[in-house]
Amino acid sequence: MERQIDFSRDRQMLCGGCGRRFVVDLDWINRWEQAKETCPGCGLTCEHEDAPRVTVDPDDPALDDDRVATVSWYHTSTQPDWPTRHFDPAAVLTPETRRRMGGEQRVSAWAARQRAKALHVGTYEAAVHNMLRRIRDQADQRSQFYLYRVRLKPSVVVREGWLVDPSNFVGDVVLDEVCPPGVDVARYLNFHEDPGGLSLALGRDAIASVQRIAVPLPDAWDGGWVRDAVAALEGVSGTVVPATGKLARFMRPASPRAVLGRELAAALAGRLPVNLRDQFKSIAAFAEGDDPVRWARRTSGLFELIDDPTRVLAALDQQDPREV
Structure with missing residues (x-):
């Protein structure tokens, strides 16, 4: 039986202080982890040892x-x-x-x-x-x-x-x-x-x-995002531009292509659930010397694992089971 896949689903919370169980979305959890939300029952923040934590969905x-x-x-x-x-x-x-x-x-x-x-x-x-x-x-x-x-x-x-x-x-x-x-x-x-x-x-x-x-799947989707990203990256210089200013000796020089690649990765990460954005932005960041086509396909493939798992499940369906 295949369970519904939903990276953005609401989560169950259970407070160790007052025993209150309540349902929140990921944006609430993100704010709570920054001490910007409190338990609706007793007011505890994430800084307290008995603060609310995620718990199992009773319908699992x-x-x-x-x-x-x-x-x-x-x-x-x-x-x-x-x-x-x-x-x-x-x-x-x-x-x-x-x-x-x-x-x-x-x-x-x-x-x-x-x-x-x-x-x-x-x-x-x-x-x-x-x-x-x-x-x-x-x-x-x-x-x-x-x-x-x-x-x-x-x-x-x-x-x-x-x-x-x-x-x-x-x-x-x-x-x-x-x-x-x-x-x-x-x-x-x-x-x-x-x-x-x-x-x-x-x-x-x-x-x-x-x-x-x-x-990610080797035949990662070559849709509009991949084509646009590759065109944008190939349209700018890959030449490293030395940093300037008082802090230049502490900064790693970057090419306009690398800067653009990181901006593209950050924009794509912004379309994911909030609890995955920092991880995705970090692993998808364009590095000096990366091939634009290979980078864009890999980044798109990683994104599709989260945004649209249907192709991944279909690919698994085509594989013969291996007995362990």
């Missing part, structure tokens, strides 16, 4: 244990074979790295800890949000990403209820800590990616099959 179909395995789940990764059946995190370590880690015994212990981590799947929105975050924050600007649609085994046992996001500061979850013996899947409230949506922590054995496509 994934709250029904019997439907968890029937809905589509998503994941983005730079791994072309996720999830790897025989995962060996130590396989890529060089002899020098192994020595620096303290030898084979410590390498084996480290690899066991890596294999003990839970996998994560979530909504389509969460998967896209995760990719944008990685591109911006984890130096994955040039990496090829893949979007996976995940089908669970019908027999999975779902942990009762849901957890507040159990991830540590680097996003890891130890599978045994959230899925005790006899449990295959644990639902948790995602605070960071698709805030308010339910994601899953699970092991590889809970997954029946995956479908995979490279994103």
Whole structure:
């Protein structure tokens, strides 16, 4: 079952101070994060430790244990074979790295800890949000990403209820800590990616099959925006203009083409939901030396992942499922 995809949907909020539950839009959350809104029940702002936070929508179909395995789940990764059946995190370590880690015994212990981590799947929105975050924050600007649609085994046992996001500061979850013996899947409230949506922590054995496509789509839409952006970029100089003035030595010189490219990216970002604009503007910024055609197609493809997922879902529909 494919759930409705809506990056701009309203969110449920729950105040830790007075217990008030209320519904807001993303613009309200943006103002609230700047201490410009308060809880309508008790007046707490975001600066208080008991301030309102996003919570699960009571109508989320994934709250029904019997439907968890029937809905589509998503994941983005730079791994072309996720999830790897025989995962060996130590396989890529060089002899020098192994020595620096303290030898084979410590390498084996480290690899066991890596294999003990839970996998994560979530909504389509969460998967896209995760990719944008990685591109911006984890130096994955040039990496090829893949979007996976995940089908669970019908027999999975779902942990009762849901957890507040159990991830540590680097996003890891130890599978045994959230899925005790006899449990295959644990639902948790995602605070960071698709805030308010339910994601899953699970092991590889809970997954029946995956479908995979490279994103953004290689045949990204060459519509009006791409043509206009390329024409505009090719119509200005790519020559770097040195900065002038008292602060010139602290400023990185930029060409008129790079400046225009960043303005085009910022304008496109302005058409997205407010909680994605800064990320998109950052990852889509035109850099010195970028090819205008390649940049415009990639930027348009990233935008379409959010603005119109129908082409992405259609591309996934064409892929044969791979059993895990």
